[in-house]
Amino acid sequence: MSTICRRAEGIDGEVRILFWCPGCDAPHAPRVDGGGTSWEWNGDMDRPTFTPSILVNKPGPYHARQLPTCHSFVRDGRISFLTDCTHELAGRVVDLPAFDGPAKRRNPGHNQPEYRTKH
Numbered sequence: 413m414s415t416i417c418r419r420a421e422g423i424d425g426e427v428r429i430l431f432w433c434p435g436c437d438a439p440h441a442p443r444v445d446g447g448g449t450s451w452e453w454n455g456d457m458d459r460p461t462f463t464p465s466i467l468v469n470k471p472g473p474y475h476a477r478q479l480p481t482c483h484s485f486v487r488d489g490r491i492s493f494l495t496d497c498t499h500e501l502a503g504r505v506v507d508l509p510a511f512d513g514p515a516k517r518r519n520p521g522h523n524q525p526e527y528r529t530k531h
């Protein structure tokens with residue numbers, strides 16, 4: 413079993429791939445099958461690539477002020493944070509951590525939806 417990703421399937425055929433975001437210290441869960449908006453995924457649970465970029469907690473009516481905005485590209489198991497992130501990893505590229513790795517989680521209740529962007 414992969415240590416990087418988790419797979420979650422909904423009853424309606426929706427499939428999400430969860431990974432731990434070290435910028436938000438919370439999971440992100442792009443939908444890769446079923447439902448409406450989906451990402452392209454390379455099928456790799458250890459070195460995932462998602463296309464296009466993933467935007468979480470975007471500014472606007474549903475923005476949660478207490479949580480960071482996070483905008484990233486995930487490629488080959490590395491996460492590249494764009495500079496419009498509001499957390500401390502903005503502009504940096506880091507390896508995705510083990511899903512159960514971080515001991516201290518700042519935002520365990522972070523469940524803001526992911527948005528597909530035009531990139």
Ligand SMILES: [Zn+2]
Nearest residue numbers: 433435436482
């Ligand atoms: Zn994030």
